Amino acid sequence: MKKFLSRYHPRYIRSLVYMLQASEYSVRDYLHWLPRVENFRTVETRKNLVTTKKALLFLVGASVLLVISYAAALGSFFLFQSPLNALLSAIIVLAAPYIVAYGILIPLFLFNFFIQYPVTRFKIARAHEKLKKSKAIKIAIAGSYGKTSMREILRTVIGQGKRVQSPEGSINTPLGICNFIEGLKGDEEVLIFEFGEYYPGDITELSHLVRPDIGIITGVNEAHFEKFRRMEATTKTIFELAEYMGNKPLYVNGENQNVRKAAAHFHILYDRNGVLNWKVEKRKSDLSGTSFDLVQEAVRISVVSKLLGLHHIGPLVAAADIGLRVGLSLENITQGLNTTKAYDHRLEPIYDESGVITLDDSYNGNPDGASAVIDFLASLSGHRRFYVTPGLVEMGVRKEAIHREIGRKLALAQIEKVILIRNSVTPYIESGLQENKYRGEIIWYDTAHEAFSALPVLTAKGDVVLLQNDWPDQYA
Amino acid sequence: MSIPKKTVAVIFGGKSAEHDVSIITAHIPIIESLLVSGQFEVMPVYIAKDGSWYSEPSMNSLSYFKDPSYAERLARQKKIGLLFDNGLKLIWPGLRLRVQPIDIVFPAMHGTFGEDGSLMGLLRMANVPYVGCDLFSCAVAMDKVLTKQVVSAEGVPIVPYVWFTKFHWQEDKKRCAQAVESLSYPLFVKPVHLGSSIGISKIKTPKELENAVEVAFHYDNKVLVEQAVENLIEVTLPIMGNDILQFGQIERPMNKSDFFDFNDKYISGNQKGSGANSQYSEIPANIEERLKEQVVAFGKKTYTALGCSGIARIDFLIEGVQKKVYVNEVNTLPGSLYHHNWKKSGVSGLALVTKLIDLAFERFSAEQTATFAFPSDILRTIGGNKTQK
Numbered sequence: 111m112k113k114f115l116s117r118y119h120p121r122y123i124r125s126l127v128y129m130l131q132a133s134e135y136s137v138r139d140y141l142h143w144l145p146r147v148e149n150f151r152t153v154e155t156r157k158n159l160v161t162t163k164k165a166l167l168f169l170v171g172a173s174v175l176l177v178i179s180y181a182a183a184l185g186s187f188f189l190f191q192s193p194l195n196a197l198l199s200a201i202i203v204l205a206a207p208y209i210v211a212y213g214i215l216i217p218l219f220l221f222n223f224f225i226q227y228p229v230t231r232f233k234i235a236r237a238h239e240k241l242k243k244s245k246a247i248k249i250a251i252a253g254s255y256g257k258t259s260m261r262e263i264l265r266t267v268i269g270q271g272k273r274v275q276s277p278e279g280s281i282n283t284p285l286g287i288c289n290f291i292e293g294l295k296g297d298e299e300v301l302i303f304e305f306g307e308y309y310p311g312d313i314t315e316l317s318h319l320v321r322p323d324i325g326i327i328t329g330v331n332e333a334h335f336e337k338f339r340r341m342e343a344t345t346k347t348i349f350e351l352a353e354y355m356g357n358k359p360l361y362v363n364g365e366n367q368n369v370r371k372a373a374a375h376f377h378i379l380y381d382r383n384g385v386l387n388w389k390v391e392k393r394k395s396d397l398s399g400t401s402f403d404l405v406q407e408a409v410r411i412s413v414v415s416k417l418l419g420l421h422h423i424g425p426l427v428a429a430a431d432i433g434l435r436v437g438l439s440l441e442n443i444t445q446g447l448n449t450t451k452a453y454d455h456r457l458e459p460i461y462d463e464s465g466v467i468t469l470d471d472s473y474n475g476n477p478d479g480a481s482a483v484i485d486f487l488a489s490l491s492g493h494r495r496f497y498v499t500p501g502l503v504e505m506g507v508r509k510e511a512i513h514r515e516i517g518r519k520l521a522l523a524q525i526e527k528v529i530l531i532r533n534s535v536t537p538y539i540e541s542g543l544q545e546n547k548y549r550g551e552i553i554w555y556d557t558a559h560e561a562f563s564a565l566p567v568l569t570a571k572g573d574v575v576l577l578q579n580d581w582p583d584q585y586a
Numbered sequence: 587m588s589i590p591k592k593t594v595a596v597i598f599g600g601k602s603a604e605h606d607v608s609i610i611t612a613h614i615p616i617i618e619s620l621l622v623s624g625q626f627e628v629m630p631v632y633i634a635k636d637g638s639w640y641s642e643p644s645m646n647s648l649s650y651f652k653d654p655s656y657a658e659r660l661a662r663q664k665k666i667g668l669l670f671d672n673g674l675k676l677i678w679p680g681l682r683l684r685v686q687p688i689d690i691v692f693p694a695m696h697g698t699f700g701e702d703g704s705l706m707g708l709l710r711m712a713n714v715p716y717v718g719c720d721l722f723s724c725a726v727a728m729d730k731v732l733t734k735q736v737v738s739a740e741g742v743p744i745v746p747y748v749w750f751t752k753f754h755w756q757e758d759k760k761r762c763a764q765a766v767e768s769l770s771y772p773l774f775v776k777p778v779h780l781g782s783s784i785g786i787s788k789i790k791t792p793k794e795l796e797n798a799v800e801v802a803f804h805y806d807n808k809v810l811v812e813q814a815v816e817n818l819i820e821v822t823l824p825i826m827g828n829d830i831l832q833f834g835q836i837e838r839p840m841n842k843s844d845f846f847d848f849n850d851k852y853i854s855g856n857q858k859g860s861g862a863n864s865q866y867s868e869i870p871a872n873i874e875e876r877l878k879e880q881v882v883a884f885g886k887k888t889y890t891a892l893g894c895s896g897i898a899r900i901d902f903l904i905e906g907v908q909k910k911v912y913v914n915e916v917n918t919l920p921g922s923l924y925h926h927n928w929k930k931s932g933v934s935g936l937a938l939v940t941k942l943i944d945l946a947f948e949r950f951s952a953e954q955t956a957t958f959a960f961p962s963d964i965l966r967t968i969g970g971n972k973t974q975k
Contacts, residue, residue, distance in 0.1 A: 464929040564622040567615060567935040570928070 116150040117207035123172045125150045126211055128159040130168060130218070137215055137222070144211060155557070156580070172214045179206035230285050237291040238319055246275075246298045247436050248320050252305040252313050252351040253328030254344060255476035256363070257282070260328050260425050261302050262453045263417075267429040267446030271438040272299040282306030284315060300436055305351065308337065313350035324432060325351050325360040328425070330368035333476040335506035345372050352377065359435065361385070361428045365421065366478060380428035382420055388427055395420045395486065397459065397467060397574070404430060404447075411444050416451035418459065418469070420489075421482035426450065455580075457483060465571030467493075475502050475579040477512045481519060487576055488523035496527045496569065499578040500558055501535035510538050517542020526550045527568070531558050592689040594626045594943070595641075595676065597705065599633040603784050603805065604696035607921055612694035613648040615925040615935035620692075621646065623936055626943075629676065629686060631666070633695070638665045641676055674714035690946055691716040692939075693919065701919045702728035702779060715950035717942045718896035719918035726892050727916040730778050730810050733892065740891040742884050743912050745903060747812035749778065752803050759796070766795060772814040775799055777806030788814060817906030820914075821871045823885040824924040826938070828895045828945050828952075834927045836881050838871035869930050877904060880911045888913050896945050899924055 116122065129147075133139035147153060159165060183202035186195050241248070249264060251257045261276055268274045275298045277290040282304040294301075305316045330345045338344040349372050352360055357376070362369050364379035373379065384390045384404070393402035400422055404411040415426060426447055433443040452458040455473035462468065471483055480502065487495050497520055505512050517539040520528055527550055528543060530536040540552060553568075555561040558580065569575060598612030599605055612630070620628045630645035640663050644650050653659070669675040674691065678684040691714055693705050703724035709716040719727065726732045731749045738744050748765040755762050766773070775798035777785040785805040787798035795811075802809045824834030871878075885900040892898075899920035903912045923942075925935045933941070 464926065466929075567619045567622045570932045570934040570937065571930045572932055573934075 113148055113150075119151050122150050122207060123169060123176065123210065124159060125153040126172060126214060127165050127168045128154050130214070131159060131162075131165055132157065135164070135218060135222075137218060140215070168214055168217075171217055172210050175210045175213045176206060179203075179209050230288075233288040233292070234284055234319055237288040240291055240294070241301075241320065244294065244296060244298065244301070246301045247324065248322045249300065249302045249324045249326065249432065250305055250317065250320055250322035250351060251303065251326045251328060252307065252348050253326075253363070253369075254307070254331045254333040254348065255474075255479050256328035256425065257304040258473075259422070259453065259456055260326055260428075261304055263422075263425050263429045263450050264302050264432060266450045267433050267443060268300050268302075268436060268438065270446040270449070271433075271442035272436060273297060274300045274302065276302035277304070280304070280306075282316075283308075284319060287316065287319065307344070307347045308334065310338075310343065310347050311350070313347055314354065317351055317354035322351075322355065323358060324435065325355045325358065326428065326432075327351060327360065327362045327369055327373075329363045329366035329476075329478055330372070331366070331476055331478050332502075332505050332508045332512060334504050335508055337504070339506060341368060344368075361432065363424060363428075365424055378428075378431070380424050380431070382423040382427075385424075385427045385431045388431060390423055390427060393420055393423055395422075395489065397490065400426075409440065411440065411447070413444070413447045415447060418452060418457050419482055419486040421485070422450075457486075464569075466569045467572075467574045468565075469574065469576045472577050472580040477502065477505075477515070480516055480578055483576060483578065484516070484519045484523050484525070487525060487574070490574060493572055493574045494526045494570075496529060496565070496573060496575040497525045497578060498529040498531075498561055498565070498575060499536070499539070500531035500533055500580070501539060502579055505535070509535050513538030514542035514545070517544075517548070518546045521546035521548035524550065527553060529553045529555065529561050529565075529568075531561055532556050591625060591627045592943075593629060593687065594620055594690050594692050595629045595631045595674070595688045596620070596692045596694055597631045597633065597700075598694040599635070600695040600698070600700045600705075601633070601635060601637050602695065602697035602699060603780060604701075605635055608694055608696045608700065609648070609651045611696065611919070611922050613646075613651075614922050616692055616694055616923070616939055617646050619935045619939035623940060625940070629688065631676065632660075633699075634660060639668070640664075641666050641678075668708075668712070670712045672713060674709065674712040688714060690714065690943060692943070693718055696919055696921070697780060701917075715946045717946040719892075719894045719898055720949075723893040723895070723898075724918045727894070727898070727918045728779050729808070730776060730915050731808065733916055737888050737891055737913050740887055742887050742891070743910070745813045745815055745912050745914075747810055749808060749810045752807040752809075755799060755803065755809070762799075763792070763795060766811050767792075769811065769813045774810075774812050774814055775802050776810045776812070777802045778808040778810050779806050815903040815905050815912065819871075819873060819904040819906050820901070821873065821881060821904060822899055822901045822924075823881055824897070824899045824920055824927050825885055825889050825894070826897045826928075826933075826941065826945070828949050831886060831889065832933075833882055833885070834924060834931045834933075835870040836873070836878055837924075837927050838868040838873070840866055840868055869927055873904065874909065877909060877911060884911060884913050888916060892916055894918065895949050896942055897923060 129143055130140050133143060179202060183199040186202065187199040251260050258280060265274050265276055275294060277287060281287060281290060283306055287303060303320050305313050307313055327348060330348050334344070338347065345368055352374070359378060361378045361380055362373045364370055364381035378386060382390060382393060388404050388406045391403040391405055394400070395418060397418065399414060399416040400418065400420065401414045402423055404413060404427060413426065415422065430443050430447060433446065455470050457474065458470045460468040460470055474480065474483065487497065501513055513535045521543045530539055530552060532554055543552060555564065565575060596612050596616050598608045600608060602608065617628055617630060620626045628646055629641055631639060631641045632645050633639050640660060642663060650656055664678050664680065667677040667679060669677050669685065674688045676686040676688060691709050693700060693716055695701060695705055699705060701724055703721040706716065706721040706724050710721055726736055734744045734747060746769055748769065750762045750765070772788055772790045775787045775789060775795070785802050787801055789795055789798045799809055819838065821836050821838050823836050826832045881902055884902065888900050889898055894916070897920065899917040901914040901917065903914045904910065923938060925938055928938045929935065
């Protein structure tokens, strides 16, 4: 009843436009979200509608549609002398929220078809031409997870000796990449691109746009599983990069089972043991960072990175080898590897004045990442450890198994406090904990905000608090 | 089956110069920790500046009191009463009388009527467990002169001082001033019963004495004049426990002025919502190991001599050249429980507040075993039939 009545709340239209905006005006994502909304009054929880021109246009359009619907209901009631006029009016009133929710997609569809699509095609063609003239070495990174970390490591390492550019933030769609290419000066020596995989064919399209010289596949897992539904479909989409690369160098993450299975014998495997002839020795990771020696015959590079966790060694050694491939000196590579540090919200350590260490891993929402981070927490001794999570999103049919596994790993790691946010997946983490005889404390909060507010009271000097993943409103 | 939650009444506000500070202490960290724990029903009990008692759930949020119109809102609230019925009960009078039994009280009132033992006396009469120091230790600690007399009798060093009452001052200023001449300037003039450095002056010449004493008498009827320690290093030590003591970090206030005042403690530092100002101090204090040992030893002796329980904070003065440590005063309700200090000692706000509640129950249980009344024939023997026969 609450769900039904919330469709008649004055906030309804704003919520619909917010959902469109949060879905980046993707009709598919919006339609996927729409039936899952329990209460349209509380859709804007983590973020708020940004009143852009586009959003205003949809606000006005939806309002007009609603007014027309109600006017039609009134009209049918008063103007027509049919005995069924009251029934007709009631049907229109009942249908009005649905008319608006789906009706606003018509201008969006028209906009996408007649404006967005031709503009995108035009921009892609122009970017393609511009990139053809560029002499820069192009590196493409695809994968379900770890793309941004890989990009930042590469940018740091290669930036020691080359002019490197890459799109900021999480720009990984054709339009975003085209906008980035438009802004290039032409004197860049290396360009690094993240390829986003949302639907089959996405990676192929991006590959044809960028025409990479070096490829990297960071991993394949259940991220976006709700869209792909099967691991084979995800693997196939991500490995569209491998198909495009042919005999050109493609680095693949050997620590990921799905990647290992799909990789060809000529692909270059990297992992925490090394890459090609480079071997890793003396690896160690704690709260101060990660250190190891990279050895090849008589050459030994001692690496001390600020990145946390042994799972970073694989990408670091891959970056070292790619650095050599693009012409960097060993000195440049050493300096670059030693300059790497945590990036925003990706296992980023934050030290507060009372001595509590918060590891902000809120942009890490994939099973492999979560597993690696629990391994890192397990390796820390002499600290009381808090693991705070709302769980992972878009895990599809695998959500129960994945969250039980997180619970199992947390129990085995003997994490002292597990803070869970109440939602559809965290009970599976609790089950995983209990099945594995967890002896620590499970603390529940209704919202992430409540949990974050409680943390200052719950923690003291020496405590390590890991914030794992953050749920956007789509999944609340 | 879940364990029923205990009801905790957090009493704050009060007719005191530290009324506002008390509101902060009550909320940060006491109420916020109690709420986060999920183990307690929290009843906020607010005593207004006119002495009226109020309680409603929205007072659990500090924002209630940050609203400039909260006094108007309060005027529309029902005042509550108290019932002593082998325990404490809150009563909301009216046609639908509401009675709320209280399992334990968490006093968060600084200064007069709260920290001076008055509230603890009331709670003792009600036979309800309460957190923190008892009536006797509060009453002694609230009087800076009594504190000095008690701790010096136990061999704890204190700085030279004199004291007089308002009556003595008005009767014979000259005699009081002569007593002060036995001390070396500069001096501190302090109201004896006030905390948070309110009404304190530092004077460098005899000419300043009269004004400083008048300022102190504005707040109190008893004034302490004590010798200022040169090359001063001020430190403070929070202590928790009944019989077995746990020590916080030795903290050094990094005051910019001659002495740190109310502003330094609670306002400056531009902190938002952290209770006592945590920006103004060095934790742990960077002092010699020998001095640290003395601070802990004198702190322990002082805490025990005053009969403190639950929590207290002992303030020390250290003469920086000769490295001599003096106990200055005892605070039986440290602002915001000094939770910033405990946090740096590895004790979270939640652990601090729940430990204090455990300590309160522990002391209450021990008190219940004591005998306070016994059978007596005295009434029968006074003016009775026996004598008339």
